Amino acid sequence: MLDSTTATQVIAGTGRLAHAGPDHPPVPPSRVGILLANLGTPxxxxxxxxxxxxxxxxxxxxxxxxxxxxxxxxxxxxxxxxxxxxxxxxxxGIWNTELDESPLLTITRSQTEKLRRRMEAEFGAGVVVDFCMRYGNPSTDSVIRRMAKQGCERILFFPLYPHYAAATTGTANDHAFRTLMKLRWQPAFRTVPSYHDDPKFIEALALSVEKAYAAMEQRPTALVTSYHGLPRSYFLKGDPYHCFCQKTSRLLGERLGWEKGEIHTTFQSRFGPEEWLTPYTVEYVAELARQGHKHIAIMAPGFSSDCVETLEEINEEIRESFEEAGGERFDYIPCLNDDEAHIDMIESIVRREAQGWL
Structure with a gap:
């Protein structure tokens, strides 16, 4: 199960090592930490x-x-x-007024709680499951420090970005490492790699499409997979993000058994004057409408939780672009959020990447 070398040396209820002097600082039992990391929220x-x-x-x-x-x-x-x-x-327009927080925070907390229950059922108090944000609260720094105080001598850091990009996974890792640089006693630390082609991720996406399509009276004539954009210059410098997004769409189509061309890969959320990855979602859906696609579905495989880019940008700005160009029905398929198939995927990756610790 878990490495209990340190834990067995701590006198129960005292936080004091069995063979340490009375002035030795308290030491908590050794634990493994699982830290989910999302983008952030105001x-x-x-x-x-x-x-x-x-x-x-x-x-x-x-x-x-x-x-x-x-x-x-x-x-x-x-x-x-x-x-x-x-x-x-x-x-x-999307705020969770009941909890006075953004949907991304609500959903990330729910993902964490569901994973925590699964881990505690098998490992008890030996595993600590928590979450943090790259920007805003709870901050990465504060949560890593808290986990260290809880005895997490090993931490698996899980950025909730399926497709690696320096501006997402890279900066999340950077921020975590900056905290480690300031700790007197650093925990052993592992980071979860891109999981854009993980079979359980593709399966979860496919199940979400099948569920959505089964509830529709008529099948859409196109499925748009809209990913967050990235400046084209980053791609030219070697960022693999664009290729990873394309692979997810291809694998999703293969899993669904669809013909090539039924899934359209696009990019949204441009910022600034330079060219970004194309085609741009907001323009592409309008072109689909002009080509005669009156009913389309759209999903955002790169987002682990619904947020302002999906609930507001896709469901309002991008929807309006489609309808103004002559489109009639626009169905948004929610992110995987805290769906059980998504939690299955997260748990599977945690178990794989924490081998030797769990």
């Missing part, structure tokens, strides 16, 4: 909450690779003066 929809969140996000050198000498004056003087208002309005 603490609220007001101007200052949005500004803090956007400043942290858009100041990340992995996200915006321009020189700070050029970018920071633009960010502080122009972007953060206006964008918190529009972003706040977008978040207010």
């Amino acid at each position: 603490d609220g929809t007001d101007y200052w909450s949005m500004r803090r969140y956007l400043n942290e996000f858009l100041s990340d050198r992995r996200v915006i690779e321009w020189s700070p000498l050029i970018w920071q004056p633009i960010l502080q003087g122009i972007v953060l003066t206006k964008r918190p208002f529009s972003s706040g309005e977008a978040y207010r």
